[in-house]
Amino acid sequence: MNIDKYIDSIKACRFCFMCRHLSAIGNVTFTEADTPRVRASMLYGVTMYPERLTDEDLAKTMYRSDLSGCCRRNCVNHYDEVGLTLAYRADLVAAGAVPANIKAIADELKKSPEWKVSGSGKVAYVADALSIESGAADAFLKLAGKVQVLKGGTCGKGLWVLGFRKEAKALASKFVKVLEGTKATTIVVSHTGIYDLLVNTLAEMGLKLKAKVMHTSEYLAGIKTSKKLGNVYYLESDFLRNYNDDYAFPKTLLRANGARLKAFSTNDEESYSCGEGALVLDRIEPELVEKLAKYIEARAEHPEKDVIAVASPYTKIQLAKYTSLNVKTIEELLAEAL
Ligand code: SF4
Numbered sequence: 391m392n393i394d395k396y397i398d399s400i401k402a403c404r405f406c407f408m409c410r411h412l413s414a415i416g417n418v419t420f421t422e423a424d425t426p427r428v429r430a431s432m433l434y435g436v437t438m439y440p441e442r443l444t445d446e447d448l449a450k451t452m453y454r455s456d457l458s459g460c461c462r463r464n465c466v467n468h469y470d471e472v473g474l475t476l477a478y479r480a481d482l483v484a485a486g487a488v489p490a491n492i493k494a495i496a497d498e499l500k501k502s503p504e505w506k507v508s509g510s511g512k513v514a515y516v517a518d519a520l521s522i523e524s525g526a527a528d529a530f531l532k533l534a535g536k537v538q539v540l541k542g543g544t545c546g547k548g549l550w551v552l553g554f555r556k557e558a559k560a561l562a563s564k565f566v567k568v569l570e571g572t573k574a575t576t577i578v579v580s581h582t583g584i585y586d587l588l589v590n591t592l593a594e595m596g597l598k599l600k601a602k603v604m605h606t607s608e609y610l611a612g613i614k615t616s617k618k619l620g621n622v623y624y625l626e627s628d629f630l631r632n633y634n635d636d637y638a639f640p641k642t643l644l645r646a647n648g649a650r651l652k653a654f655s656t657n658d659e660e661s662y663s664c665g666e667g668a669l670v671l672d673r674i675e676p677e678l679v680e681k682l683a684k685y686i687e688a689r690a691e692h693p694e695k696d697v698i699a700v701a702s703p704y705t706k707i708q709l710a711k712y713t714s715l716n717v718k719t720i721e722e723l724l725a726e727a728l
Pocket residue numbers: 402403404406407408409410426427461462464465466467468469470471
C-alpha cells in the first residue's frame with residue numbers, strides 16, 4: 391500500500407498533539423478526528439488490519455482534510471501528514487472503494503475539454519477557470535501585456551489530490567504537451583495549485599517540463615504601480631508557503647508597491663485559505679468551506695473595510711462567496727493601483 395511509505399509519519403504523528411491547533415478543519419469542526427494525530431492513529435490500524443482501509447467513516451474523514459500543509463511545515467521534524475493523506479486516498483482508489491460523491495467529482499474532472507492557445511511570445515499564461523472567475527486572469531493580462539494565453543482545459547492536479555493518480559497523470563501529460571507546444575520559455579500561473587503541479591507533482595508523476603514556471607507574483611516582480619497600496623492584510627497561500635518553502639514573491643511584490651503588510655489574526659502559522667490545499671473541498675463538503683470562510687471573517691479587524699490580499703484564486707472565490715470581506719487577488723490589487 392502507498393501508506394506504507396509513510397510509516398515513520400504514522401508512528402510519529404499517532405501519539406503527538408503538537409500541531410492540532412493548525413488543522414483548519416479541526417478548528418471549525420472541533421473534532422479530534424480532523425487532526426494529523428488521529429488520522430495517523432486510524433491509518434496505523436489499517437497497517438495492522440488492512441480490511442479497515444475501506445471503512446466508510448475513515449474515508450469520509452480522510453476526504454475532508456484541508457491538506458493545508460501547516461502541520462507539516464510547523465512540525466519540528468516536518469513529518470509528511472499531507473503525503474500520508476494523499477497516499478491513503480490513492481490506496482482507496484486502487485481498492486475500488488472510493489465514496490460515491492468523490493467518484494462523481496472525479497468523473498467530472500476527467501471530462502477535461504481541450505486547452506486552447508492564443509497570442510504569441512516567449513511567455514505563456516495559464517488562464518484556468520478559477521483564475522478567470524476570481525478576476526486574477528483579467529488583471530494579470532492588463533499588467534503583463536503581450537503573452538500567449540491558455541484557456542479551457544484542466545491540469546490533473548484535482549484528480550491527483552483525490553487519489554486518481556493514473557487519470558491525473560494522463561491529464562497532466564496532455565497539459566505538458568500543450569505547454570511544450572507553445573515553445574514558451576516561461577510559464578506563468580495565478581492558480582497556486584497549478585503552480586504546485588508544475589514545480590512538484592509532475593516529478594512525482596514521472597513527467598517533466600522544460601520551461602521555467604512562475605507564479606504571477608514572481609513574474610510581476612518588476613512592476614511599479616502609480617498609487618501606493620497602503621495597509622494590506624495578506625493571507626498566505628497553502629501551496630506557495632507550505633508546499634514551496636515559504637515562496638516569498640507575493641509579500642515582496644506587495645511591499646515593493648507600497649503595501650504596509652499588517653498581521654492578520656493572532657497566529658501566523660495557521661491556514662486562512664478555505665481549504666486551498668484540498669483543491670476541490672468546495673465540491674466535497676461546501677458547508678465546511680463556508681465554516682472556514684466564516685472563521686477567517688471572524689478574525690478580521692474591520693471585516694468590510696480591511697483590504698485583504700490573496701495569491702490563490704480559489705481562496706478569493708470562497709471568501710467572496712461566503713463573507714463580506716474586501717478580498718482581492720494580488721493581480722487585482724496591482725491592476726487597480728496601476
Ligand atoms: S506533523 Fe509533527 S507536530 Fe503534527 S502530529 Fe505529526 S509529528 Fe506531531
